[in-house]
Amino acid sequence: MLSKRIKLLVVLVIVILVGVSFFGFILPELRPLPLASGSTLTYTLSGSVNNTTLNAPISGMYNFSISEFTKESYSYLGSGEFYSQALTLESPLPFYWKTTPRGMLVYYERISTPIGLKSVATYFEPSDDQLIMVQMGVESSVLYRLVVSSPDYHYEFALQSENQTNLAGYDNSAQLSEVRSMAHPIDQPQVFITDYGNDTGGRSFTYGSLEIREGERVKYDLSGNYSSALFFDKEDLKIIEGSGSFHYNESLSRQIGDPGLTDSMPDPGTYWFIIVMHATGSATTYWGI
Numbered sequence: 001m002l003s004k005r006i007k008l009l010v011v012l013v014i015v016i017l018v019g020v021s022f023f024g025f026i027l028p029e030l031r032p033l034p035l036a037s038g039s040t041l042t043y044t045l046s047g048s049v050n051n052t053t054l055n056a057p058i059s060g061m062y063n064f065s066i067s068e069f070t071k072e073s074y075s076y077l078g079s080g081e082f083y084s085q086a087l088t089l090e091s092p093l094p095f096y097w098k099t100t101p102r103g104m105l106v107y108y109e110r111i112s113t114p115i116g117l118k119s120v121a122t123y124f125e126p127s128d129d130q131l132i133m134v135q136m137g138v139e140s141s142v143l144y145r146l147v148v149s150s151p152d153y154h155y156e157f158a159l160q161s162e163n164q165t166n167l168a169g170y171d172n173s174a175q176l177s178e179v180r181s182m183a184h185p186i187d188q189p190q191v192f193i194t195d196y197g198n199d200t201g202g203r204s205f206t207y208g209s210l211e212i213r214e215g216e217r218v219k220y221d222l223s224g225n226y227s228s229a230l231f232f233d234k235e236d237l238k239i240i241e242g243s244g245s246f247h248y249n250e251s252l253s254r255q256i257g258d259p260g261l262t263d264s265m266p267d268p269g270t271y272w273f274i275i276v277m278h279a280t281g282s283a284t285t286y287w288g289i
Contacts, residue, residue, distance in 0.1 A: 032166040034140040035074070039066040040163040041094055041142070045082060047155025047244060058155045059083045064094045090132060090148050092157040095141050102134050104207055106237055106272060108176040111135060113144055113159055118171040120144055124237065126205050126274045133241055137171035147244055154244030192275060193282040206283075207274040212266055216288040218252060219263045224281025228256045232272045 035041075045060035062080030074095075082089055103125025110117050120135040133147040146157045192206045203226075212218060222229050231252035232240075239247040252264055252271070256278075275283045 033069060034142060034167050034170045035066050035069045035165050037066060037068050039069065039165045040064065041159060042161045043092055043157045044160045045155060045157055047153065049087065049153040051152040062092055062157060087153060092143060092146050094143055104209065105179055107179050108138065111144065114161060115167055116172065118144055119176055124272065126207065126276060131240060140167060140170040142167065147241060149240050149244050149246045151246045156244060190285045191282065192277065203276060203278045205274065205276055209270055209272045210287045211270055212268050212288060214268045217263060217265045218287065220283055220285040221261045222254050222259045222283050224259055224277055226256055226278030227259055227281040228276045229254045229283060230274045233269060
């Protein structure tokens with residue numbers, strides 16, 4: 001029997017000071033700002049819990065009311081109602097710093113939104129047992145979509161509507177470039193080590209991307225019973241982006257409880273990796289050997 005739905009009312013009052021460089025570009029003198037005092041952004045929440053004990057939807061909404069917005073700073077009031085079956089949800093934020101982006105940049109793309117096609121930068125990162133994907137406007141830095149994927153549940157916040165904004169003139173036809181791999185084949189191994197002194201407490205993340213050419217191998221040695229190494233190609237990321245399903249390249253990856261040596265020759269292309277080490281663990285990686 002499903003547990004009783006829990007209605008969580010969240011009200012956040014957050015004041016954030018942000019410099020002009022937040023937008024990642026120089027605003028033309030006559031161009032209106034993407035938001036203004038009095039603007040509102042409304043996000044819908046949707047998803048589901050699917051595990052051995054519970055099968056239930058996740059739903060709700062979240063509003064951001066901008067109380068002040070200038071080139072130098074902004075402040076807002078955030079409030080929402082979540083129906084989450086007692087899950088602790090990742091709270092959305094209306095903006096993300098472009099100078100210190102959240103997670104790793106995986107690609108630029110155009111996505112469909114209720115206010116038209118928008119050019120976004122898509123970032124990807126781990127958080128506990130979750131994979132988090134963030135899509136933000138390449139010009140406005142406004143959050144259009146946040147996707148959370150986990151083996152037992154998934155959900156997303158998506159911008160549903162806006163009021164008194166100038167977003168119609170932002171993120172429409174920005175030139176999109178290719179994201180270059182953050183790591184290229186190297187001869188010397190990279191070693192990642194963590195040691196918290198027990199079997200379950202504490203964890204460490206490392207992540208990045210690599211470009212594998214024809215005939216090259218991916219080789220790594222993972223230690224620690226609570227460590228894991230997940231690899232993703234673009235198809236895997238698109239599945240997460242589209243459905244929220246927890247998806248990764250099974251032939252290259254090692255899940256928790258399966259440490260050891262992996263030596264594989266994948267199809268050439270770009271791969272993104274997340275190595276998670278719990279307590280005492282290490283990973284030695286050899287790219288493109």
